[in-house]
Amino acid sequence: MTETLAVPVPMSARRGRMWRRFRRRPMPMAGLVLVVAFLLLALIGPLVTGDPAQQDYLATLAPPSGAHPMGTDDLGRDAFARIAHGAQVSLQAGVLSMLLAMVVGIPIGLVAGFYRRWLDPIVMRLVDVTLAFPFLVFAVGLAAIIGPSLKGVVIALGFSQLPAIIRITRGEVLAIREMDYVAAAVADGAGDGHIIFRYVLPNCASPLIVQATVAIPTAIIGESTLSFLGLGVQPPTPSWGVMLTTAQQYLGDAPWLAIWPGLMIALATLGFNLLGDGLRDVLDPRSGR
Amino acid sequence: MSLLEISDLTVDFDTEDGLVQAVRDISLTLDEGEILALCGESGCGKSVTAMSVPRLLPPGTTRLSGSVKLDGRELTTLPEPAMRQVRGKDVSVVFQEPMTSLNPSFTVGYQIAEVLRRHERLSRQAAGRRAVELLELVGIPAPQRRMKEYPHQLSGGMRQRVMIAIAVACSPRVLIADEPTTALDVTIQAGVLDVFRDLRDRLGTAIILITHDLGVVADIADRAVVMYAGRAVEQAPVTELFARPRHPYTLGLMNALPSAAVNGRLAEIPGMVPSPLSDPDECAFQARCPRAQADCRLSRPPLERHAPEHLAACFHPGGKS
Numbered sequence: 001m002t003e004t005l006a007v008p009v010p011m012s013a014r015r016g017r018m019w020r021r022f023r024r025r026p027m028p029m030a031g032l033v034l035v036v037a038f039l040l041l042a043l044i045g046p047l048v049t050g051d052p053a054q055q056d057y058l059a060t061l062a063p064p065s066g067a068h069p070m071g072t073d074d075l076g077r078d079a080f081a082r083i084a085h086g087a088q089v090s091l092q093a094g095v096l097s098m099l100l101a102m103v104v105g106i107p108i109g110l111v112a113g114f115y116r117r118w119l120d121p122i123v124m125r126l127v128d129v130t131l132a133f134p135f136l137v138f139a140v141g142l143a144a145i146i147g148p149s150l151k152g153v154v155i156a157l158g159f160s161q162l163p164a165i166i167r168i169t170r171g172e173v174l175a176i177r178e179m180d181y182v183a184a185a186v187a188d189g190a191g192d193g194h195i196i197f198r199y200v201l202p203n204c205a206s207p208l209i210v211q212a213t214v215a216i217p218t219a220i221i222g223e224s225t226l227s228f229l230g231l232g233v234q235p236p237t238p239s240w241g242v243m244l245t246t247a248q249q250y251l252g253d254a255p256w257l258a259i260w261p262g263l264m265i266a267l268a269t270l271g272f273n274l275l276g277d278g279l280r281d282v283l284d285p286r287s288g289r
Numbered sequence: 290m291s292l293l294e295i296s297d298l299t300v301d302f303d304t305e306d307g308l309v310q311a312v313r314d315i316s317l318t319l320d321e322g323e324i325l326a327l328c329g330e331s332g333c334g335k336s337v338t339a340m341s342v343p344r345l346l347p348p349g350t351t352r353l354s355g356s357v358k359l360d361g362r363e364l365t366t367l368p369e370p371a372m373r374q375v376r377g378k379d380v381s382v383v384f385q386e387p388m389t390s391l392n393p394s395f396t397v398g399y400q401i402a403e404v405l406r407r408h409e410r411l412s413r414q415a416a417g418r419r420a421v422e423l424l425e426l427v428g429i430p431a432p433q434r435r436m437k438e439y440p441h442q443l444s445g446g447m448r449q450r451v452m453i454a455i456a457v458a459c460s461p462r463v464l465i466a467d468e469p470t471t472a473l474d475v476t477i478q479a480g481v482l483d484v485f486r487d488l489r490d491r492l493g494t495a496i497i498l499i500t501h502d503l504g505v506v507a508d509i510a511d512r513a514v515v516m517y518a519g520r521a522v523e524q525a526p527v528t529e530l531f532a533r534p535r536h537p538y539t540l541g542l543m544n545a546l547p548s549a550a551v552n553g554r555l556a557e558i559p560g561m562v563p564s565p566l567s568d569p570d571e572c573a574f575q576a577r578c579p580r581a582q583a584d585c586r587l588s589r590p591p592l593e594r595h596a597p598e599h600l601a602a603c604f605h606p607g608g609k610s
Contacts, residue, residue, distance in 0.1 A: 180384060180386050180389040181389060181392045183345070184382075184384055184390045184391070184455075185392070186345065186376070187343060187377065187381070187382040188376060188381070188404050188407075188455060188456075189373045189374065189378060189404075189407060190373075194407075198395070199392055199394075202395070203393060
């Protein structure tokens with residue numbers, strides 16, 4: 001009788017068991033491999049490849065070869081170097097915009113969900129309004145206002161993801177503030193701040209971690225899209241989206257220029273999504289074991 | 290002067306259906322080192338009465354009047370920050386549900402030390418050492434090892450002991466135990482009751498025990514208050530109460546105990562509890578009472594002294610001595 005109640009188990013204590021469960025599944029492991037490969041490409045790639053802006057007019061639109069493993073573009077720049085540097089831009093856009101959304105969204109969700117009163121309906125109606133816009137439309141609008149740059153991309157994508165983070169945090173807070181251990185903390189004389197940071201936040205960490213792994217690929221696609229449209233990173237800096245823009249002019253002569261960045265966007269996004277699904281399965285007790 | 294004095298406590302809850310009258314004009318006292326049982330069926334107001342002391346009722350919808358004095362200090366009007374100092378320090382609560390009343394994200398040692406650091410301003414190390422002592426006090430074997438475990442690694446009885454360790458960490462004057470044994474297996478219940486007895490003997494903690502289990506009352510309590518429909522209907526030392534119950538409701542509860550079953554059939558009290566939304570001027574129990582007469586419907590019987598320390602609210606009490 002005593003063990004039938006589903007008591008959430010803390011992350012730290014579950015880590016070993018979670019890793020064993022995670023490792024047995026092929027898809028999340030494939031996701032993990034893709035993500036690690038993407039991280040290596042973004043962190044180490046730019047160190048080993050040449051200058052992505054180095055032009056070679058004797059070898060423009062060259063097909064893949066020993067000197068240029070991914071070929072060259074219309075200005076004779078090494079496509080592999082540009083892919084590696086583009087990975088860095090994608091990683092920055094993905095991680096920074098995710099962090100921005102988390103850092104701004106979690107406190108808002110915590111306060112709205114914990115105190116309710118007048119703040120909660122206002123915040124939630126604003127969230128509903130922003131969620132009514134498609135994600136990309138919202139991001140494009142914001143990027144157009146802020147102006148084209150990596151900073152603009154991060155801010156636009158971060159704020160576009162904000163409503164989802166606020167909504168998830170608030171939902172978790174609403175459930176957790178009714179838990180017996182929160183009532184017990186009040187009875188022990190704990191203040192609001194203590195209850196929020198020691199009782200509510202740690203116990204809603206799992207869904208937020210999953211959301212973080214979903215926010216990164218969304219932002220990677222978002223960055224590529226904005227850059228493709230000219231609203232993101234500007235030409236001298238290599239970005240997968242910028243590379244695609246150039247590639248479409250030479251699609252017949254040099255199809256590899258479109259294939260490499262397209263493949264990279266697809267694989268990086270797939271990797272994070274598979275990893276996120278795997279984390280959801282092991283972290284969230286509600287999704288079944 | 291008693292340690293805790295509750296006088297004319299009335300608690301209403303604002304609900305969509307109207308004002309729910311949870312507790313009506315309760316007055317009771319609690320002395321140092323005393324174990325007082327509040328008993329009655331679900332919804333009789335026993336928990337609400339006890340939770341009024343540390344003011345743990347929903348603030349928005351609770352209408353409370355009357356007085357609650359701890360060591361002569363009025364608690365009902367105390368500002369919230371001062372009240373937080375009282376909770377967990379002077380008045381502690383052990384809740385009914387040990388499985389879900391501990392924070393799943395931290396070790397039990399951390400959770401015990403947390404209260405000590407908050408109220409006693411102990412250092413991390415000192416609080417940790419004290420936490421080990423407390424786990425020992427509540428009878429947890431290998432406390433050093435248990436300190437580092439998470440709630441999900443402990444059984445229900447263990448968790449209840451940890452809850453008690455947290456509650457008594459700051460040597461509270463009053464400990465409120467809300468159905469502390471209801472969720473536990475019978476064998477574990479006895480052990481938990483021993484812990485309470487031990488705490489009273491060693492630390493002189495006064496305990497308010499909320500229970501519907503008369504077996505627990507007989508086992509551990511010094512005095513009992515029987516509540517019905519928000520009012521105290523009988524109040525007496527436990528031996529006196531079991532020897533000579535005056536109120537027909539108390540008698541009905543005792544006859545409903547499994548040990549009093551006749552031919553394997555439990556005796557029940559016929560009828561239903563009156564609605565808490567209305568409060569007519571009559572005995573709340575008269576509709577279900579075997580001894581009810583015309584006068585029971587004309588006015589409400591006051592709580593009267595029938596023997597030294599034995600109060601009952603009935604026009605036709607039994608057990609004349």
